[in-house]
Amino acid sequence: MPDRDWDFVSLELDVAIDLEDRSLTGRAVHRLRPLGVASEVVLHAADLDIVSVTVDGAAVEAWRSLGDRLVVPVAVGPGERSVEVRYTARPTAGMYFRGPPGDAVREVWTQGEDEENRHWFPGWDYPNDRFTVRTAVTVPDGLVAVANGALVSKAPGRAAGTTRWEYALETPIVNYLVAIAAGEYRVVVEPGTPTLEHVVPVGTSDATVERSTRETRSMLDYLARLLGTPYPWTVYRQVYVQRFLYGGMENATTTVLADDYLLRDPVLDRYNADFVLAHEIAHQWFGDLVGVYGWRDLWLNEGFATYYGNRW
Numbered sequence: 001m002p003d004r005d006w007d008f009v010s011l012e013l014d015v016a017i018d019l020e021d022r023s024l025t026g027r028a029v030h031r032l033r034p035l036g037v038a039s040e041v042v043l044h045a046a047d048l049d050i051v052s053v054t055v056d057g058a059a060v061e062a063w064r065s066l067g068d069r070l071v072v073p074v075a076v077g078p079g080e081r082s083v084e085v086r087y088t089a090r091p092t093a094g095m096y097f098r099g100p101p102g103d104a105v106r107e108v109w110t111q112g113e114d115e116e117n118r119h120w121f122p123g124w125d126y127p128n129d130r131f132t133v134r135t136a137v138t139v140p141d142g143l144v145a146v147a148n149g150a151l152v153s154k155a156p157g158r159a160a161g162t163t164r165w166e167y168a169l170e171t172p173i174v175n176y177l178v179a180i181a182a183g184e185y186r187v188v189v190e191p192g193t194p195t196l197e198h199v200v201p202v203g204t205s206d207a208t209v210e211r212s213t214r215e216t217r218s219m220l221d222y223l224a225r226l227l228g229t230p231y232p233w234t235v236y237r238q239v240y241v242q243r244f245l246y247g248g249m250e251n252a253t254t255t256v257l258a259d260d261y262l263l264r265d266p267v268l269d270r271y272n273a274d275f276v277l278a279h280e281i282a283h284q285w286f287g288d289l290v291g292v293y294g295w296r297d298l299w300l301n302e303g304f305a306t307y308y309g310n311r312w
């Protein structure tokens with residue numbers, strides 16, 4: 001893994017998703033500072049059709065696509081830059097579409113770890129840099145969209161019949177933890193510190209939500225006490241999705257879980273589900289709040305999350 005030429009400070013992401021077409025239109029704005037002498041910015045971008053690139057508001061024509069890298073020339077010099085990329089994409093990885101007839105509800109969700117987020121937005125797709133994230137997701141009216149952090153606005157989208165959901169996370173995170181999900185969901189909110197949001201397919205009963213998520217608060221409180229460090233964010237969200245690739249994924253504030261862990265039947269053994277919930281919650285500290293510099297150290301995230309998840 002290469003070291004860095006730039007310090008990525010913030011990412012502003014604005015994506016409009018067409019669930020039927022399984023495609024998206026996006027705009028990503030990175031603010032970044034040079035760490036040394038750098039004449040170009042390298043962003044990872046796969047499956048992306050680049051529409052335009054600007055640096056500090058000025059159009060750049062000389063950008064190059066090299067494999068899964070987008071190379072943007074910039075004037076050498078100190079000071080913060082703003083690199084904006086407009087693009088369209090039909091992702092072959094990183095973003096997954098689900099819906100009838102094979103699935104109960106229409107939805108789209110993402111899975112970044114480890115280097116898959118480059119398939120739906122251009123970014124620095126290594127774990128050795130952290131930046132704040134502001135994410136807007138535009139989807140058809142009637143769907144619910146979530147992303148890292150707290151909801152800051154919900155307004156009509158540019159196209160008729162769409163809604164734009166905007167979220168912000170002010171604490172910096174690494175690229176693979178950036179995530180969105182949108183679909184025919186209902187959101188069950190548990191007020192408190194942090195606010196809990198259980199995001200489930202429409203039609204999921206209150207009893208199922210309660211049964212599946214009832215230990216969440218106790219897990220968060222227990223780990224905060226044990227670690228002597230409060231849960232880092234104001235919201236913790238668990239999104240149950242269809243045909244997930246794994247058991248769960250600890251995206252900062254917005255864990256994605258396989259819907260196998262929705263305990264629809266009271267006689268189901270809850271041990272496996274609670275094990276996964278606690279593991280992903282432990283990752284909010286180990287992997288999300290603090291993390292590793294390179295992929296070879298990923299076992300540290302997993303080791304601590306496995307240990308502390310089991311402590312609960």
Ligand SMILES: [Zn+2]
Pocket residue numbers: 279283301302305
């Ligand atoms: Zn894990």
